[in-house]
Amino acid sequence: MxxxxxxxxxxxxxxxxxxxxxxxxxxxxxxxxxxxxxxxxxxxxxxxxxxxxxxxxxxxxxxxxxxxxxxxxxxxxxxxxxxxxxxxxxxxxxxxxxxxxxxxxxxxxxxxxxxxxxxxxxxxxxxxxxxxxxxxxxxxxxxxxxxxxxxxxxxxxxxxxxxxxxxxxxxxxxxxxxxxxxxxxxxxxxxxxxxxxxxxxxxxxxxxxxxxxxxxxxxxxxxxxxxxxxxxxxxxxxxxxxxxxxxxxxxxxxxxGEKVGWRGLFNKAVRPALVVGVVLAALQQFGGINTIIYYAPTIMQKTGLTASNSIYYAVAVGVINLLMTIVSLWVVGRMGRRKLLLISMSVMLVALAVMGLSFVASWGSVLSLVFMVLYIAGFAVGMGPLFWVLIGEIFPPNASATGSGAATAVNWASNLIVSQVFLTVVTTIGLGQTFWCFAVICVFALFFIGKYVPETKDRDFPEIDEDMQHRFGREAAPQEAESPSSS
CATH class of the missing domain: 1.20.1250.20 (MFS general substrate transporter like domains)
Structure with missing residues (x-):
């Protein structure tokens, strides 16, 4: 042995x-x-x-x-x-x-x-x-x-x-x-x-x-x-x-072995995991989720509702977010990460496209809320929780803490950028058109997940790494991911 x-x-x-x-x-x-x-x-x-x-x-x-x-x-x-x-x-x-x-x-x-x-x-x-x-x-x-x-x-x-x-x-x-x-x-x-x-x-x-x-x-x-x-x-x-x-x-x-510092994340063996982690971190936010969480009443108010009624409609968003998170905890161990992520982003894409159209065409508050709830459901069942699952699975053991920290920092930074510019962009190009911008980002997310994100369900790290290295056009090199002290 x-x-x-x-x-x-x-x-x-x-x-x-x-x-x-x-x-x-x-x-x-x-x-x-x-x-x-x-x-x-x-x-x-x-x-x-x-x-x-x-x-x-x-x-x-x-x-x-x-x-x-x-x-x-x-x-x-x-x-x-x-x-x-x-x-x-x-x-x-x-x-x-x-x-x-x-x-x-x-x-x-x-x-x-x-x-x-x-x-x-x-x-x-x-x-x-x-x-x-x-x-x-x-x-x-x-x-x-x-x-x-x-x-x-x-x-x-x-x-x-x-x-x-x-x-x-x-x-x-x-x-x-x-x-x-x-x-x-x-x-x-x-x-x-x-x-x-x-x-x-x-x-x-x-x-x-x-x-x-x-x-x-x-x-x-x-x-x-x-x-x-x-x-x-x-x-x-x-x-x-x-x-x-x-x-x-x-x-x-x-x-x-020896823990990898920030510079070590750019080593050839770790780089694919870093790319997957930070890109998913950015996509989770640039897909528009926190514009809904932070600004749901403001968005609904633009359909003609009063402030109190806008908040009442926003409660539905919170309820669906909670219920679909519970559903996600049940299905993530059964369906697999990649499939659930792709389904999640597809639902978000469709919801953003029709939600944007509802505001451009002034379809009214009820339809706008329906599409908003559909978007929240798509996010909460997949992209929301799965980002946090994946960053705990894709990095080698000696880079897990540093890699997860880097991805988390990018997630907060992306959240900051989107929330800061959202209302300004809405004022400049319109609410519906802003949601279409988020939909375009979801199209890129579907491409990125399909091409670069490995399946991690029921796999140990060497299997995950082999799949990920292959997706980036490289052969897995376990010896690069390990420090000399771990040999």
Whole structure:
């Protein structure tokens, strides 16, 4: 047996040992309680990105904002999110996941307070930047924290909490917008965000433990053992989970070898994965999704609806986004990534084309809403969640963190650009014509996915890499993707 086969066998044994641990009912309740508190970070991510859609209708009147200034109110949160996402990893590795989650709660509260009590346009922008720092940090921290805290046998289901809570946060934001629209209180819309922020802060301080993986990495084995004992529900099970996790971490370190830095992403062996990751990141945003999430009421208002009725219609967008995300979690493991992505982009293309026509031909608010809902359904079932799945699968182990970080940064940057220029472009060429521009981008996306994106379902990394290298006209060269220390 080769050394690689032996290592693989050891890792499989570690996983089997962990999966054989029968969690007690008390242990299951404990892990789901902790995970629910952590996933509130995902809820705040969704809430603070969605609440602006209704608030903007009244902010622009109170502060007499131009289209460019309205775009800045939306996009400054995204600028803060870029900084928060890029800086979170180093801070969380230094301080620990639990302390950083509490810090995220504090930053959310500070940003919310600045926004609620803003006396003018500039102060509101400051509040949005501070909220963005928290949103970006949460987007990077929550999946990591959940994945490290949950044992192998429930990890997949626990990780779905993040995506679900993001979409629930968006939907709740729309409902809050509707509730406050009757009194035209955008400050009230922002203020509600303080409630989940307080939940995160108190939960991190008094309810949830530190990530046992972080504790093991920082030589706090006794503390990690106590956490695993609570997860398993008994001492023997906790010891098994501890030993399995230690073995898994050792094997992952051996397989990944020396970590690849930013410059290493441009190595020939890693470059195809980098191209796929960053292009999908840009396409997810330049396909127009966040123009709908951020500006749905503004868009519907252009059909002649009042502000309150526009927000009411936007609630339908949030409901469909949530329901189709749930559908995606069910079908992604059955249909495969490529097929679902191609179906998703095809539906988005058709919806954007007819939605653009509905605004150009003035077909009315009902048809416009139908096409908008169709677009959201197409995105939520495929392109929305699958981008995050794929960037976790296409990079070699020693470049996974850096590669995922690069793709995430491009995603936030693309989000920033689209949200900043959307209203200005609409003013210049028209709403329907702007949606046709998004449709053209979807045509390119179909070409790119069909030609360059590999299938990753039920494949390990060497199989994924071989397919991807072939699509880029290269022969797979595993030795290039590995550092000398991993040979």
């Amino acid at each position: 080769s050394h690689v086969e032996h290592s693989s066998g050891q890792q499989d044994t570690g996983r089997q040992e962990a999966e054989q641990v029968e969690l007690t009912d008390k242990g299951k309740r404990t892990i789901w309680t902790w995970a629910s508190v952590i996933a509130v970070g995902g809820f705040l991510f969704g809430y603070d990105t969605g609440v602006i859609s209704g608030a903007l209708l009244f902010i622009k009147t109170d502060f007499h904002l131009s289209s460019t200034e309205q775009g800045a109110v939306v996009s400054l949160l995204l600028l803060g999110a870029m900084v928060g996402a890029l800086g979170e990893g180093r801070v969380a590795d230094s301080l620990g996941r639990r302390k950083v989650l509490a810090l995220v709660g504090v930053i959310f509260l500070i940003g919310t307070a600045i926004a609620v009590f803003a006396t003018g346009y500039v102060m509101l922008l400051v509040g949005r930047v501070v909220l963005g720092l928290a949103v970006g940090s949460a987007s990077a921290l929550v999946p990591t924290y959940l994945g490290e805290l949950a044992p192998a046998q429930v990890r997949g289901r626990v990780l779905t909490l993040n995506q679900l809570m993001i979409t629930i946060g968006i939907m709740v934001a729309y409902l809050v917008n509707l509730a406050f629209s009757s009194v035209q209180s955008w400050r009230g819309m922002f203020a509600v965000g303080a409630i989940p922020a307080i939940v995160i802060l108190l939960g991190a301080l008094i309810m949830i433990p530190e990530s046992p993986a972080w504790l093991l990495t920082n030589d706090h084995t006794d503390k990690a053992q106590k956490v695993y004992r609570r997860i398993a529900g008994d001492e023997d099970g906790g010891q098994q989970l501890l030993e399995a996790r230690q073995q898994e971490m050792e094997e992952e370190q051996h397989k990944s």
